[in-house]
Amino acid sequence: MAAKVIVLTSGKGGVGKTTSAAAVASGLALRGHRTVVIDFDVGLRNLDLIMGCERRVVFDFINVINGDAKLNQALIKDKRNDNLYIFPTSQTRDKEALKRDGVERVLDELKASFDYIVCDSPAGIEHGAITALYFADTAIIVTNPEVSSVRDSDRIIGILASKSRRAENNQEPVEIHLLLTRYSPERVEKGEMLAIEDVKEILSIPLLGVVPESESVLRASNTGTPVVFDDGSPAGQAYLDAVARLLGEPRELRFLRPERRSFFRNLFGRA
Amino acid sequence: MRLLDLLFPERRNTAAVARDRLKIVLAHERASRAAPDFLPALQKELLEVVGRYVEIRDDMLRVNLARSGETSLLEINVELDGAVIKPVGNGNGSGRTRPAPPIVVAKPDPGSDPPWVKPG
Numbered sequence: 001m002a003a004k005v006i007v008l009t010s011g012k013g014g015v016g017k018t019t020s021a022a023a024v025a026s027g028l029a030l031r032g033h034r035t036v037v038i039d040f041d042v043g044l045r046n047l048d049l050i051m052g053c054e055r056r057v058v059f060d061f062i063n064v065i066n067g068d069a070k071l072n073q074a075l076i077k078d079k080r081n082d083n084l085y086i087f088p089t090s091q092t093r094d095k096e097a098l099k100r101d102g103v104e105r106v107l108d109e110l111k112a113s114f115d116y117i118v119c120d121s122p123a124g125i126e127h128g129a130i131t132a133l134y135f136a137d138t139a140i141i142v143t144n145p146e147v148s149s150v151r152d153s154d155r156i157i158g159i160l161a162s163k164s165r166r167a168e169n170n171q172e173p174v175e176i177h178l179l180l181t182r183y184s185p186e187r188v189e190k191g192e193m194l195a196i197e198d199v200k201e202i203l204s205i206p207l208l209g210v211v212p213e214s215e216s217v218l219r220a221s222n223t224g225t226p227v228v229f230d231d232g233s234p235a236g237q238a239y240l241d242a243v244a245r246l247l248g249e250p251r252e253l254r255f256l257r258p259e260r261r262s263f264f265r266n267l268f269g270r271a
Numbered sequence: 272m273r274l275l276d277l278l279f280p281e282r283r284n285t286a287a288v289a290r291d292r293l294k295i296v297l298a299h300e301r302a303s304r305a306a307p308d309f310l311p312a313l314q315k316e317l318l319e320v321v322g323r324y325v326e327i328r329d330d331m332l333r334v335n336l337a338r339s340g341e342t343s344l345l346e347i348n349v350e351l352d353g354a355v356i357k358p359v360g361n362g363n364g365s366g367r368t369r370p371a372p373p374i375v376v377a378k379p380d381p382g383s384d385p386p387w388v389k390p391g
Contacts, residue, residue, distance in 0.1 A: 147289050154297050158304050191284035198290045202297060 052224025
Protein backbone atom coordinates (compact mmCIF):
# COMPACT_ATOMS: atom_id res chain seq x y z
CA MET A 1 0.00 0.00 0.00
CA ALA A 2 1.24 3.47 -0.84
CA ALA A 3 1.71 5.60 2.25
CA LYS A 4 -1.07 8.08 2.87
CA VAL A 5 -0.54 11.62 4.14
CA ILE A 6 -3.37 12.78 6.41
CA VAL A 7 -3.53 16.38 7.67
CA LEU A 8 -5.61 17.49 10.65
CA THR A 9 -6.45 21.12 10.12
CA SER A 10 -9.09 23.65 11.17
CA GLY A 11 -8.09 27.26 10.63
CA LYS A 12 -9.23 28.14 14.13
CA GLY A 13 -7.07 27.34 17.14
CA GLY A 14 -8.13 25.42 20.20
CA VAL A 15 -10.67 23.17 18.49
CA GLY A 16 -8.78 19.93 19.19
CA LYS A 17 -6.37 19.45 16.28
CA THR A 18 -3.50 18.09 18.36
CA THR A 19 -5.78 15.95 20.54
CA SER A 20 -7.37 14.57 17.37
CA ALA A 21 -4.05 14.05 15.57
CA ALA A 22 -2.74 12.10 18.58
CA ALA A 23 -5.96 10.08 18.80
CA VAL A 24 -6.23 9.31 15.08
CA ALA A 25 -2.55 8.36 14.79
CA SER A 26 -2.78 6.14 17.88
CA GLY A 27 -6.00 4.60 16.57
CA LEU A 28 -4.37 3.76 13.22
CA ALA A 29 -1.41 2.21 15.07
CA LEU A 30 -3.79 0.18 17.27
CA ARG A 31 -5.34 -1.14 14.07
CA GLY A 32 -1.94 -2.46 13.06
CA HIS A 33 -0.82 0.26 10.66
CA ARG A 34 2.69 1.69 10.86
CA THR A 35 1.99 5.33 11.67
CA VAL A 36 4.01 8.46 12.30
CA VAL A 37 2.48 11.66 13.64
CA ILE A 38 4.30 14.91 12.79
CA ASP A 39 4.00 18.21 14.62
CA PHE A 40 3.89 21.09 12.07
CA ASP A 41 3.33 23.75 14.73
CA VAL A 42 6.89 25.09 14.71
CA GLY A 43 7.61 27.28 17.72
CA LEU A 44 4.55 26.08 19.63
CA ARG A 45 5.39 22.42 20.04
CA ASN A 46 2.68 20.50 21.90
CA LEU A 47 2.19 17.14 20.26
CA ASP A 48 5.08 15.77 22.37
CA LEU A 49 3.16 16.65 25.56
CA ILE A 50 -0.11 15.17 24.34
CA MET A 51 1.74 12.00 23.30
CA GLY A 52 3.63 11.90 26.60
CA CYS A 53 7.12 11.89 25.10
CA GLU A 54 8.24 15.47 25.91
CA ARG A 55 11.31 14.31 27.85
CA ARG A 56 12.54 12.14 25.01
CA VAL A 57 12.86 14.90 22.38
CA VAL A 58 16.46 15.30 21.19
CA PHE A 59 16.26 16.21 17.51
CA ASP A 60 13.28 17.63 15.68
CA PHE A 61 11.60 18.10 12.30
CA ILE A 62 13.58 21.28 11.53
CA ASN A 63 16.90 19.57 12.39
CA VAL A 64 16.05 16.84 9.87
CA ILE A 65 14.91 19.33 7.20
CA ASN A 66 18.18 21.21 7.62
CA GLY A 67 20.23 18.02 7.50
CA ASP A 68 21.51 18.45 11.06
CA ALA A 69 20.04 15.10 12.13
CA LYS A 70 18.99 11.83 10.53
CA LEU A 71 15.34 10.87 10.45
CA ASN A 72 15.86 7.88 12.76
CA GLN A 73 17.58 10.14 15.32
CA ALA A 74 14.52 12.40 15.52
CA LEU A 75 11.68 9.85 15.41
CA ILE A 76 10.45 8.82 18.88
CA LYS A 77 9.04 5.34 19.23
CA ASP A 78 5.83 5.24 21.26
CA LYS A 79 6.07 3.19 24.46
CA ARG A 80 2.49 1.90 24.22
CA ASN A 81 2.39 0.73 20.62
CA ASP A 82 5.18 -0.58 18.40
CA ASN A 83 3.56 0.73 15.21
CA LEU A 84 3.52 4.33 16.41
CA TYR A 85 6.21 7.01 16.07
CA ILE A 86 6.18 10.67 17.07
CA PHE A 87 8.04 13.29 15.06
CA PRO A 88 8.33 16.40 17.25
CA THR A 89 8.92 19.89 15.93
CA SER A 90 11.23 22.69 17.02
CA GLN A 91 10.26 24.85 19.94
CA THR A 92 12.77 27.61 19.18
CA ARG A 93 12.56 28.20 15.44
CA ASP A 94 9.82 30.02 13.57
CA LYS A 95 7.37 28.64 11.04
CA GLU A 96 9.38 29.97 8.09
CA ALA A 97 11.91 27.22 8.85
CA LEU A 98 9.46 24.80 7.20
CA LYS A 99 10.90 24.84 3.69
CA ARG A 100 8.53 23.17 1.27
CA ASP A 101 11.18 21.17 -0.60
CA GLY A 102 12.72 20.05 2.70
CA VAL A 103 9.32 18.92 3.98
CA GLU A 104 8.72 17.06 0.73
CA ARG A 105 12.06 15.25 1.03
CA VAL A 106 11.35 14.19 4.64
CA LEU A 107 7.81 13.03 3.76
CA ASP A 108 9.13 10.97 0.84
CA GLU A 109 11.64 9.34 3.16
CA LEU A 110 8.88 8.59 5.72
CA LYS A 111 6.65 7.11 3.01
CA ALA A 112 9.17 4.32 2.54
CA SER A 113 8.66 3.00 6.08
CA PHE A 114 5.14 4.03 7.14
CA ASP A 115 1.56 3.34 6.06
CA TYR A 116 0.16 6.58 7.44
CA ILE A 117 1.77 9.97 7.95
CA VAL A 118 -0.46 12.08 10.19
CA CYS A 119 0.28 15.82 10.09
CA ASP A 120 -0.82 18.02 12.98
CA SER A 121 -1.29 21.49 11.48
CA PRO A 122 -0.85 24.77 13.32
CA ALA A 123 -3.85 27.10 13.54
CA GLY A 124 -4.26 29.93 11.06
CA ILE A 125 -3.82 30.10 7.30
CA GLU A 126 -0.21 31.23 7.27
CA HIS A 127 2.92 29.46 6.05
CA GLY A 128 2.95 26.67 8.66
CA ALA A 129 -0.69 25.70 8.09
CA ILE A 130 -0.35 25.86 4.29
CA THR A 131 2.81 23.71 4.40
CA ALA A 132 1.05 21.16 6.62
CA LEU A 133 -1.84 20.73 4.20
CA TYR A 134 0.13 21.12 0.95
CA PHE A 135 1.20 17.46 0.60
CA ALA A 136 -2.01 15.92 1.99
CA ASP A 137 -3.88 13.06 0.34
CA THR A 138 -6.59 13.24 2.98
CA ALA A 139 -7.65 16.15 5.19
CA ILE A 140 -9.58 15.86 8.42
CA ILE A 141 -11.25 19.17 9.20
CA VAL A 142 -11.53 19.46 12.98
CA THR A 143 -14.54 21.62 13.76
CA ASN A 144 -16.41 22.65 16.90
CA PRO A 145 -20.17 23.24 16.64
CA GLU A 146 -19.63 26.98 16.98
CA VAL A 147 -19.86 29.83 14.44
CA SER A 148 -16.22 30.94 14.28
CA SER A 149 -14.93 27.38 14.00
CA VAL A 150 -17.38 26.51 11.21
CA ARG A 151 -16.50 29.67 9.28
CA ASP A 152 -12.76 29.00 9.56
CA SER A 153 -13.29 25.39 8.49
CA ASP A 154 -15.04 26.63 5.37
CA ARG A 155 -12.05 28.85 4.64
CA ILE A 156 -9.60 25.96 5.06
CA ILE A 157 -11.73 23.75 2.79
CA GLY A 158 -11.44 26.49 0.14
CA ILE A 159 -7.66 26.60 0.59
CA LEU A 160 -7.38 22.80 0.26
CA ALA A 161 -9.28 23.04 -3.01
CA SER A 162 -6.96 25.70 -4.43
CA LYS A 163 -3.55 25.61 -2.74
CA SER A 164 -2.79 21.95 -2.02
CA ARG A 165 -0.30 20.11 -4.23
CA ARG A 166 -3.12 17.96 -5.61
CA ALA A 167 -5.02 21.12 -6.60
CA GLU A 168 -1.95 22.78 -8.14
CA ASN A 169 -1.10 19.67 -10.17
CA ASN A 170 -4.72 19.08 -11.25
CA GLN A 171 -4.68 15.68 -9.56
CA GLU A 172 -7.59 14.00 -7.88
CA PRO A 173 -8.64 16.44 -5.13
CA VAL A 174 -7.69 15.98 -1.48
CA GLU A 175 -10.20 13.69 0.25
CA ILE A 176 -11.87 15.89 2.86
CA HIS A 177 -13.59 14.67 6.03
CA LEU A 178 -15.38 16.47 8.83
CA LEU A 179 -14.53 15.61 12.43
CA LEU A 180 -16.91 17.36 14.80
CA THR A 181 -15.38 17.68 18.26
CA ARG A 182 -16.53 18.99 21.65
CA TYR A 183 -20.10 18.06 20.75
CA SER A 184 -22.62 18.32 23.53
CA PRO A 185 -25.90 16.45 22.82
CA GLU A 186 -27.48 18.07 25.90
CA ARG A 187 -26.88 21.57 24.56
CA VAL A 188 -27.99 20.59 21.05
CA GLU A 189 -31.26 19.28 22.50
CA LYS A 190 -31.80 22.61 24.27
CA GLY A 191 -31.22 24.51 21.03
CA GLU A 192 -28.01 26.05 22.33
CA MET A 193 -25.55 24.35 19.99
CA LEU A 194 -25.38 23.72 16.25
CA ALA A 195 -26.47 20.15 15.51
CA ILE A 196 -24.48 17.66 13.39
CA GLU A 197 -26.92 18.12 10.50
CA ASP A 198 -26.46 21.91 10.59
CA VAL A 199 -22.67 21.72 10.35
CA LYS A 200 -22.80 18.99 7.69
CA GLU A 201 -25.25 21.01 5.62
CA ILE A 202 -23.26 24.24 5.90
CA LEU A 203 -19.84 22.74 5.11
CA SER A 204 -21.18 20.00 2.79
CA ILE A 205 -18.35 17.55 3.38
CA PRO A 206 -18.76 13.93 4.56
CA LEU A 207 -18.77 13.28 8.29
CA LEU A 208 -15.94 11.14 9.64
CA GLY A 209 -16.95 11.26 13.28
CA VAL A 210 -18.46 13.14 16.18
CA VAL A 211 -16.47 13.34 19.40
CA PRO A 212 -18.55 14.26 22.43
CA GLU A 213 -17.36 16.85 24.92
CA SER A 214 -15.79 14.63 27.54
CA GLU A 215 -13.87 14.99 30.76
CA SER A 216 -11.62 12.16 29.63
CA VAL A 217 -9.92 14.44 27.05
CA LEU A 218 -8.46 16.69 29.75
CA ARG A 219 -7.51 13.67 31.84
CA ALA A 220 -5.74 12.24 28.80
CA SER A 221 -3.76 15.40 28.13
CA ASN A 222 -2.88 15.74 31.83
CA THR A 223 -1.13 12.38 31.70
CA GLY A 224 0.17 12.48 28.12
CA THR A 225 -1.90 9.50 27.03
CA PRO A 226 -3.86 9.82 23.77
CA VAL A 227 -7.54 9.48 24.64
CA VAL A 228 -8.01 6.30 22.55
CA PHE A 229 -5.90 4.41 25.11
CA ASP A 230 -8.60 5.19 27.74
CA ASP A 231 -10.93 2.23 27.27
CA GLY A 232 -13.84 3.66 29.22
CA SER A 233 -13.89 7.05 27.51
CA PRO A 234 -16.73 7.93 25.09
CA ALA A 235 -14.38 10.38 23.34
CA GLY A 236 -11.78 7.64 22.89
CA GLN A 237 -14.43 5.27 21.51
CA ALA A 238 -15.68 7.98 19.17
CA TYR A 239 -12.14 8.50 17.84
CA LEU A 240 -11.70 4.75 17.30
CA ASP A 241 -15.00 4.73 15.37
CA ALA A 242 -13.71 7.62 13.25
CA VAL A 243 -10.48 5.69 12.53
CA ALA A 244 -12.52 2.65 11.48
CA ARG A 245 -14.53 4.82 9.06
CA LEU A 246 -11.28 6.29 7.74
CA LEU A 247 -10.24 2.70 6.98
CA GLY A 248 -13.50 2.23 5.08
CA GLU A 249 -15.49 0.34 7.70
CA PRO A 250 -19.02 1.61 8.25
CA ARG A 251 -19.79 2.43 11.89
CA GLU A 252 -22.94 3.84 13.44
CA LEU A 253 -22.55 7.21 15.16
CA ARG A 254 -22.58 6.85 18.95
CA PHE A 255 -22.77 9.07 22.04
CA LEU A 256 -25.28 11.45 20.46
CA ARG A 257 -28.06 11.09 23.01
CA PRO A 258 -28.10 13.34 26.04
CA GLU A 259 -26.95 11.31 28.98
CA ARG A 260 -29.83 10.71 31.38
CA ARG A 261 -28.23 10.50 34.75
CA SER A 262 -30.20 8.88 37.51
CA PHE A 263 -30.82 10.68 40.76
CA PHE A 264 -28.45 8.36 42.60
CA ARG A 265 -25.69 8.69 40.02
CA ASN A 266 -25.98 12.44 40.33
CA LEU A 267 -25.58 12.09 44.07
CA PHE A 268 -22.72 9.64 44.15
CA GLY A 269 -21.47 9.10 40.64
CA ARG A 270 -18.69 10.48 38.56
CA ALA A 271 -18.97 11.14 34.85
CA MET B 272 -49.84 27.30 30.01
CA ARG B 273 -49.45 31.01 30.67
CA LEU B 274 -48.24 30.31 34.16
CA LEU B 275 -45.75 27.74 32.86
CA ASP B 276 -44.45 30.25 30.33
CA LEU B 277 -43.97 32.77 33.11
CA LEU B 278 -42.17 30.28 35.28
CA PHE B 279 -40.03 28.88 32.46
CA PRO B 280 -39.62 31.63 29.88
CA GLU B 281 -38.93 30.11 26.48
CA ARG B 282 -35.28 30.50 25.72
CA ARG B 283 -34.40 31.56 22.20
CA ASN B 284 -33.14 28.80 19.99
CA THR B 285 -29.71 30.36 19.54
CA ALA B 286 -28.45 27.39 17.50
CA ALA B 287 -30.94 28.30 14.76
CA VAL B 288 -29.68 31.90 14.83
CA ALA B 289 -26.10 30.62 14.51
CA ARG B 290 -27.04 28.41 11.57
CA ASP B 291 -28.79 31.21 9.68
CA ARG B 292 -25.98 33.71 10.28
CA LEU B 293 -23.40 31.19 9.09
CA LYS B 294 -25.35 30.40 5.93
CA ILE B 295 -25.52 34.07 4.99
CA VAL B 296 -21.92 34.98 5.76
CA LEU B 297 -20.51 31.87 4.06
CA ALA B 298 -22.60 32.38 0.93
CA HIS B 299 -21.11 35.85 0.69
CA GLU B 300 -17.54 34.77 1.42
CA ARG B 301 -17.63 31.85 -1.01
CA ALA B 302 -18.85 34.15 -3.79
CA SER B 303 -16.06 36.66 -3.24
CA ARG B 304 -13.49 33.85 -2.97
CA ALA B 305 -14.53 32.57 -6.38
CA ALA B 306 -14.10 36.00 -7.99
CA PRO B 307 -11.12 36.06 -10.33
CA ASP B 308 -8.24 38.40 -9.56
CA PHE B 309 -8.64 40.50 -12.70
CA LEU B 310 -11.92 42.14 -11.68
CA PRO B 311 -10.40 45.15 -9.85
CA ALA B 312 -7.99 45.80 -12.75
CA LEU B 313 -10.82 45.48 -15.25
CA GLN B 314 -12.91 47.93 -13.27
CA LYS B 315 -10.04 50.45 -13.15
CA GLU B 316 -9.38 50.24 -16.89
CA LEU B 317 -13.06 50.50 -17.78
CA LEU B 318 -13.27 53.60 -15.60
CA GLU B 319 -10.37 55.14 -17.51
CA VAL B 320 -11.96 54.44 -20.89
CA VAL B 321 -15.45 55.62 -19.96
CA GLY B 322 -13.90 58.58 -18.15
CA ARG B 323 -12.47 59.87 -21.46
CA TYR B 324 -15.96 60.54 -22.73
CA VAL B 325 -18.10 61.08 -19.68
CA GLU B 326 -17.30 62.50 -16.33
CA ILE B 327 -17.61 59.59 -14.05
CA ARG B 328 -16.85 58.90 -10.45
CA ASP B 329 -15.26 55.59 -9.58
CA ASP B 330 -18.29 54.51 -7.58
CA MET B 331 -20.50 54.84 -10.68
CA LEU B 332 -19.10 51.74 -12.38
CA ARG B 333 -19.58 48.28 -10.96
CA VAL B 334 -18.12 45.03 -12.26
CA ASN B 335 -19.45 41.73 -11.09
CA LEU B 336 -18.98 38.13 -12.15
CA ALA B 337 -21.82 35.76 -11.40
CA ARG B 338 -21.66 32.02 -11.93
CA SER B 339 -24.48 29.57 -12.14
CA GLY B 340 -23.61 26.07 -13.17
CA GLU B 341 -21.69 26.13 -16.44
CA THR B 342 -22.50 29.75 -17.28
CA SER B 343 -20.59 32.81 -16.17
CA LEU B 344 -22.10 36.23 -16.50
CA LEU B 345 -19.86 39.28 -16.49
CA GLU B 346 -22.01 42.16 -15.45
CA ILE B 347 -20.85 45.76 -15.92
CA ASN B 348 -23.07 48.52 -14.63
CA VAL B 349 -22.28 52.12 -15.52
CA GLU B 350 -24.41 54.74 -13.94
CA LEU B 351 -24.67 57.88 -16.07
CA ASP B 352 -27.48 59.59 -14.26
CA GLY B 353 -26.60 63.28 -14.36
CA ALA B 354 -23.15 62.65 -15.79
CA VAL B 355 -21.61 65.38 -17.88
CA ILE B 356 -20.77 64.40 -21.46
CA LYS B 357 -17.30 65.64 -22.28
CA PRO B 358 -16.88 67.41 -25.60
CA VAL B 359 -14.77 65.10 -27.68
CA GLY B 360 -14.18 65.98 -31.31
CA ASN B 361 -14.54 62.88 -33.35
CA GLY B 362 -15.01 63.40 -37.07
CA ASN B 363 -15.76 67.15 -36.78
CA GLY B 364 -14.73 67.78 -40.34
CA SER B 365 -11.39 69.43 -39.61
CA GLY B 366 -9.60 66.39 -40.92
CA ARG B 367 -7.61 65.68 -37.86
CA THR B 368 -8.67 64.02 -34.73
CA ARG B 369 -7.85 65.70 -31.52
CA PRO B 370 -5.94 63.67 -29.00
CA ALA B 371 -8.12 62.10 -26.37
CA PRO B 372 -8.36 64.20 -23.27
CA PRO B 373 -6.21 63.05 -20.38
CA ILE B 374 -7.74 60.38 -18.19
CA VAL B 375 -9.45 61.94 -15.25
CA VAL B 376 -11.21 59.72 -12.81
CA ALA B 377 -13.06 62.01 -10.48
CA LYS B 378 -13.26 61.08 -6.85
CA PRO B 379 -16.72 60.91 -5.33
CA ASP B 380 -17.86 64.28 -4.05
CA PRO B 381 -18.31 63.87 -0.32
CA GLY B 382 -21.15 66.39 -0.32
CA SER B 383 -23.28 64.71 -2.96
CA ASP B 384 -25.80 61.98 -2.47
CA PRO B 385 -24.49 58.44 -2.75
CA PRO B 386 -25.24 56.91 -6.14
CA TRP B 387 -28.01 54.70 -4.84
CA VAL B 388 -30.06 57.73 -3.82
CA LYS B 389 -32.35 58.77 -6.65
CA PRO B 390 -32.35 62.54 -7.07
CA GLY B 391 -35.64 63.74 -5.65
